[in-house]
Amino acid sequence: MERLVYQSEHDFIHKLEELLKSGVKPEQIETRTPHPVHHAEEILKMKPSNVRLFVLLGGITGVATGYLFTSLTALDWTLYVGNKPLVGIPPYTVIAFELMVLFGGLSGFLGLLVTSRMPAVRTIASNDEFSDQFEIYVKKD
Amino acid sequence: MGLRLNSRSLLIVSLVVAGLVFLAERLLEPAAGGALTITMALFLGLAEGAIVLMAGAEISDGHWHRQLLQSAGALLYIIPAAMLLFIVNLPQLSIYPWWEHQGVWFNHPFFIARNLIVMGLMFVVARLFVVKALRGDSAKNFWGVALIFLFVWHMTMIGIEWFMSIEKPWFSTLFGAFVMVSGFLAGICTCALIIFSWRSRTDKAAKLIQKSVGGLIFGFATFWAYFYFSQLIVIWYGNIPEETGYLVRRVGAHSPYHVLGWAIFIMIWMFPFLVLLSRKNKTRAWVTSALAIIILTGITTMFWLMLAPVVHVSIPLLAIEIGLMALLTASAVRSRETLLPPLAGPVPAEEHGHGHSPEAAGVH
Amino acid sequence: MEHNSVAASASSHPSAIARLRIERDVISAMQKPGLFYWALVGLFGTVFTVCLLGAWGLQIWKGIGVGGQNNPVGWGVYIVNFVFWVGIAHSGTLISAVLFLFRSKFRASFNRAAEAMTVIAVMCAGMYPLIHLGRAWYFFWLLPYPNQRLLWTNFKSPLEWDVFAVSTYLTISVVFFYVGLIPDLAIVKRYTRGFSRHVYSAFSLGWVGTKRQWRNYNMLYALLAGLAAPLVLSVHSVVSWDFAMGLVPGWHTTIFAPYFVAGAIFSGCAMVLTLVIPMRKIQHLENVLPIDHFEKLAKTMLFTSMIVGYAYTIEFILAYYSGNVYEFGIFKDRATGYYHWQYWGMVFCNMISPLPLFSKKLRRNLTWLFITSIFVNIGMWLERFVIIVTSLAHEFNPYAWGPYHARPVEISITIGTFGFFFMMFLLFAKFLPVVAITEKKEEVV
Numbered sequence: 001m002e003r004l005v006y007q008s009e010h011d012f013i014h015k016l017e018e019l020l021k022s023g024v025k026p027e028q029i030e031t032r033t034p035h036p037v038h039h040a041e042e043i044l045k046m047k048p049s050n051v052r053l054f055v056l057l058g059g060i061t062g063v064a065t066g067y068l069f070t071s072l073t074a075l076d077w078t079l080y081v082g083n084k085p086l087v088g089i090p091p092y093t094v095i096a097f098e099l100m101v102l103f104g105g106l107s108g109f110l111g112l113l114v115t116s117r118m119p120a121v122r123t124i125a126s127n128d129e130f131s132d133q134f135e136i137y138v139k140k141d
Numbered sequence: 142m143g144l145r146l147n148s149r150s151l152l153i154v155s156l157v158v159a160g161l162v163f164l165a166e167r168l169l170e171p172a173a174g175g176a177l178t179i180t181m182a183l184f185l186g187l188a189e190g191a192i193v194l195m196a197g198a199e200i201s202d203g204h205w206h207r208q209l210l211q212s213a214g215a216l217l218y219i220i221p222a223a224m225l226l227f228i229v230n231l232p233q234l235s236i237y238p239w240w241e242h243q244g245v246w247f248n249h250p251f252f253i254a255r256n257l258i259v260m261g262l263m264f265v266v267a268r269l270f271v272v273k274a275l276r277g278d279s280a281k282n283f284w285g286v287a288l289i290f291l292f293v294w295h296m297t298m299i300g301i302e303w304f305m306s307i308e309k310p311w312f313s314t315l316f317g318a319f320v321m322v323s324g325f326l327a328g329i330c331t332c333a334l335i336i337f338s339w340r341s342r343t344d345k346a347a348k349l350i351q352k353s354v355g356g357l358i359f360g361f362a363t364f365w366a367y368f369y370f371s372q373l374i375v376i377w378y379g380n381i382p383e384e385t386g387y388l389v390r391r392v393g394a395h396s397p398y399h400v401l402g403w404a405i406f407i408m409i410w411m412f413p414f415l416v417l418l419s420r421k422n423k424t425r426a427w428v429t430s431a432l433a434i435i436i437l438t439g440i441t442t443m444f445w446l447m448l449a450p451v452v453h454v455s456i457p458l459l460a461i462e463i464g465l466m467a468l469l470t471a472s473a474v475r476s477r478e479t480l481l482p483p484l485a486g487p488v489p490a491e492e493h494g495h496g497h498s499p500e501a502a503g504v505h
Numbered sequence: 506m507e508h509n510s511v512a513a514s515a516s517s518h519p520s521a522i523a524r525l526r527i528e529r530d531v532i533s534a535m536q537k538p539g540l541f542y543w544a545l546v547g548l549f550g551t552v553f554t555v556c557l558l559g560a561w562g563l564q565i566w567k568g569i570g571v572g573g574q575n576n577p578v579g580w581g582v583y584i585v586n587f588v589f590w591v592g593i594a595h596s597g598t599l600i601s602a603v604l605f606l607f608r609s610k611f612r613a614s615f616n617r618a619a620e621a622m623t624v625i626a627v628m629c630a631g632m633y634p635l636i637h638l639g640r641a642w643y644f645f646w647l648l649p650y651p652n653q654r655l656l657w658t659n660f661k662s663p664l665e666w667d668v669f670a671v672s673t674y675l676t677i678s679v680v681f682f683y684v685g686l687i688p689d690l691a692i693v694k695r696y697t698r699g700f701s702r703h704v705y706s707a708f709s710l711g712w713v714g715t716k717r718q719w720r721n722y723n724m725l726y727a728l729l730a731g732l733a734a735p736l737v738l739s740v741h742s743v744v745s746w747d748f749a750m751g752l753v754p755g756w757h758t759t760i761f762a763p764y765f766v767a768g769a770i771f772s773g774c775a776m777v778l779t780l781v782i783p784m785r786k787i788q789h790l791e792n793v794l795p796i797d798h799f800e801k802l803a804k805t806m807l808f809t810s811m812i813v814g815y816a817y818t819i820e821f822i823l824a825y826y827s828g829n830v831y832e833f834g835i836f837k838d839r840a841t842g843y844y845h846w847q848y849w850g851m852v853f854c855n856m857i858s859p860l861p862l863f864s865k866k867l868r869r870n871l872t873w874l875f876i877t878s879i880f881v882n883i884g885m886w887l888e889r890f891v892i893i894v895t896s897l898a899h900e901f902n903p904y905a906w907g908p909y910h911a912r913p914v915e916i917s918i919t920i921g922t923f924g925f926f927f928m929m930f931l932l933f934a935k936f937l938p939v940v941a942i943t944e945k946k947e948e949v950v
Contacts, residue, residue: 007518034524035947036719044716049724055732073649073657083380084661090374091661094743098669101736105677105729109684112725113710116718120711130691130713132524132946201609246826293815301823312827314760314820360606367738371762378750379757 012134032135051111058107066096143471159225169458175448180462188216190328196285214271215477220264296321330433337430355423366410408439534788549928557921569639578909583637590630596773597623602733611798670743755835755896764816771809775881803868810859854884
C-alpha cells in the first residue's frame with residue numbers, strides 16, 4: 001500500500017485526478033482528509049450514502065407506530081374523553097410526527113455506525129490519529 | 142405568452158382589463174359576489190410574495206436570485222391593476238356583514254381609502270426597492286425592509302378584512318398570517334413559472350435559481366401545511382360552537398365542501414411535498430412549474446372556500462377574471478426590459494459546494 | 506488536560522497554517538483550567554445544590570403547598586420556567602439545523618455552543634414538570650405503559666404530546682450534538698495524553714476521516730438537520746398547545762403555535778449572545794468568532810422580535826374585533842390590571858429594546874448586544890408569566906378571579922436552574938471544543 005501526504009486540498013485533488021487518469025480504479029483509493037472534500041467524492045464516483053435508507057425506514061416505522069399505537073390502545077379500552085372521537089386524527093398526527101423524528105434520527109445514527117464500521121475498536125485502542133493532512137492510500141492489485 | 146408593453150401601454154391594458162372585468166361582473170354576477178375579491182387576493186399575493194422573496198434574498202446577502210430580480214420585479218405592475226379592480230369591486234362590498242352596520246374601523250370611506258392607500262404605498266415602495274436592487278444601490282436594504290413590513294401589513298389586512306370578516310365576529314388570530322404565507326407561497330410558485338419560460342437557458346445561474354426555487358416550494362409548502370394544521374387543531378380541539386362552525390361549514394365531514402377541504406391540503410402540501418422529496422425533481426423546471434400550477438390552483442380554491450359558504454361566487458366569472466389577470470401578469474413579466482432598468486453588476490455563477498452543505502451530501 | 510506541543514510539523518503551506526491556527530485557537534481554550542474557573546463552577550454548583558435541590562427537597566418534604574399555586578392559578582412559576590427553558594433550547598436547533606439548510610455561513614461560529622445550550626436547556630426544562638407534579642416519583646404515570654387495570658395514557662391530551670415532544674427533542678438534540686462532535690473529538694485525542702486521551706478516543710468512535718466516513722457523516726448530518734428543523738417547530742407548537750387547547754381566554758387562540766416558536770427562537774438567540782459574548786472574551790476566541798457573525802445573529806434576533814410584536818398586536822386587535830367580553834376582558838386586564846407592570850415590561854423588553862438594533866453600528870457593538878440580550882431574556886420570561894398567570898387569574902367568572910404570587914421556594918428553584926445551566930455550560934466550555942473545528946477548517950481556502 002502506497003501512502004501519499006499533502007498539506008493542501010488543491011494538491012490532494014490534483015494527485016487524485018492524476019492517479020485516476022493513470023488507470024488506478026476508484027475502489028483502490030482510500031483517502032483521509034481533515035474535512036469533507038466534496039469534489040474528491042465526486043471524482044471517486046462515490047454512491048450516495050445508505051444512511052438515508054436507515055433514516056427513511058426509521059421515519060416510516062415511526063409514523064406507523066405513532067398512528068397504530070395510539071389508535072389501537074384507544075380501541076382496546078373504549079373510553080370517551082372530552083367529547084373527542086376515540087380515534088382522533090389531528091391529535092395522533094402530533095404523536096406520529098414526533099415518533100417519525102425520533103425513530104428516524106436514532107435509526108440514522110445506527111446507520112452511521114453500521115455503514116462506517118464504527119466504533120472502530122482497533123483504531124480507538126491504537127495510536128492511529130485523525131490528522132490535519134490530506135492522505136491518499138493506493139492499494140496495489 | 143403576453144404582450145410587450147411600455148409603462149403607458151401597460152396602464153391602458155390594465156384599464157381595458159378592468160373594463161372587461163366590470164362588464165363580466167355585470168353580466169355574470171349581477172347580485173353581489175366574491176369572484177373579484179378572490180382574483181385580487183391571488184394576484185396581489187403572488188406579485189407581492191415574489192418581490193418580497195427577492196427582498197429577503199437581497200437583505201440576507203444571497204446571490205442565487207440575482208438573475209430573477211428583473212422578471213420578479215416586473216410583477217409590481219400588477220398592483221396598480223389590482224387598484225383598478227378594487228374600484229370595480231366596490232359595488233360587491235355589500236357581501237360583508239359589517240357593510241350594513243358600520244363601526245370605527247369597518248366603515249365605508251375608511252375601508253376604501255386605506256385599501257387604496259396601502260396598495261399605492263406598496264407599489265411605490267416595491268418599485269423603489271426593485272429599481273435600487275437592480276442598480277446595486279446601497280439603499281436597497283432599507284426599501285427591502287420597508288417592503289417586508291408593508292407586505293405583512295397588507296396581507297394581514299387582506300386576510301382579515303377581505304376574507305375573515307365575511308363571518309364577523311368569527312375570528313382566528315392566525316388568519317392574517319395564514320393568508321400571508323399563502324401569498325408568499327404563491328409568489329414562489331410564480332417564480333417557478335417564470336423560470337419555466339426560460340426553457341432555453343441552461344447556464345449555471347438559471348440552474349442555481351431553479352434548484353433554490355425547488356427547495357423553497359418544498360419548504361414553504363410544508364410551512365403552509367404547518368399553519369393549516371395549527372389553525373385546524375386548535376379550533377377542532379376547542380370545539381366551541383361559536384368558533385367551530387366556521388370549520389364545520391367548510392371542512393367538516395357533513396359539509397358539501399368536505400372534499401375540497403382535503404383537496405386543497407393535498408394540492409398545496411401533500412402532493413408537492415412527496416414529489417419534491419426527490420432532489421432531482423427540484424432541479425427539473427417542468428416538475429416545479431407543474432407543481433406551481435397545482436399549488437396556485439389550490440390557493441385559489443382555498444380563497445374560494447373561505448367565501449363560498451356565505452356568498453355566491455360564480456365560477457365562470459372567476460375563470461374569466463383569473464385568465465385576464467394571468468395575461469396581464471405574463472405581459473408585465475415579458476415587458477420587464479422596457480419597464481425596469483437592467484441588472485447592474487457582475488453575475489456570480491455558483492455558490493461553492495462545500496461538504497457541509499445539504500446538497501453536497503447528496504440528500505435524495 | 507495536558508498539551509502536546511504540536512511542532513508546526515514542517516508544513517509551510519498557507520492553508521495548512523490556517524487550519525492549524527483554528528485547531529489551536531479552539532483547543533487552547535480547553536487547556537488546564539485555573540482557580541477562577543473552578544471557583545465559578547463551584548459557585549454555580551452550590552447555587553444549583555442549595556437553591557434547587559434544597560428547595561425541591563423542602564417542597565417534597567412539606568408538600569406542594571409551599572409554593573404559591575392556588576385556585577384558580579394552578580400553573581405558576583414552574584410552568585413559566587418550563588416554557589422559558591424549552592424556548593431557550595430552540596435557538597440551538599435553529600442555528601444548527603435551519604441555518605444549515607439555508608446554507609448560512611455564520612452558523613459555524615455558533616452551532617457547537619448553541620447545540621450544547623440546547624441540550625442543557627432541555628434538561629433544565631425537563632426538571633420542571635417533575636417539580637410541578639409535587640409527587641415527582643409518580644412521573645412514570647405519564648409514560649405510555651399498560652397499568653394494572655390495562656388503561657393506557659390519553660394520547661389526545663396535549664400534556665401527553667408534551668411527553669413525546671420533549672423527550673424526542675432531548676434525544677435528537679443529543680444525537681445531533683454528538684454526531685457533530687465526533688470528528689472534533691478525534692482531533693482532541695491528538696492533543697491529549699494519558700487517561701483523557703483514552704476517553705476522547707473512545708468517544709470519537711475511531712474516526713480518522715476516510716472518504717466513506719465523511720460521506721456517511723455528511724448524509725446523516727444533512728438528514729438530521731432536515732428532521733430537526735420541523736422538530737423545532739413542532740416542539741414549541743406542542744408546548745403552546747398545552748395552553749391553546751384549553752378554553753381559557755387568552756390561551757385558546759390559533760396564532761399560538763407560530764408565535765411561541767418565534768418567541769422561542771428570539772429568546773434562544775438572546776441566550777446564545779449572553780453566553781457566547783463573554784466566552785469569546787474569556788477564552789480568546791476573537792479570531793474564530795468574527796463580529797460579522799454576531800451582527801447576523803443580532804439580525805435574526807431583531808427579525809424574531811418583530812414577529813413576536815406582530816403576534817402581540819394581532820391578538821389584542823382581534824380580541825377587540827371579536828366583541829367577545831371574555832376575550833377582550835383578559836387583554837384589557839393584562840394591560841391595565843393587576844399584572845400590568847409585567848405586561849408593559851414584556852412589551853418594553855421584547856418589542857422596544859431590540860429596536861435600536863436597526864442601527865448597524867449597535868449591531869456590531871458587543872457590549873450593546875450583550876445588554877440587549879439580557880433585556881430580551883427578562884422580557885421573554887415575563888411573556889410566559891403574563892400568558893400563563895394572567896389568563897388563569899382572570900377567567901370567565903369574576904367570583905373566581907384571584908392573584909398569584911411566587912413564594913420563596915419557587916423563586917429559589919428558579920434561581921437554582923440558572924446555577925445548573927451555567928455550571929453545565931462552563932463544564933462544556935472546558936471539556937469539549939466550543940467551536941466546530943472541522944467546519945471552520947472547511948472555510949479555509
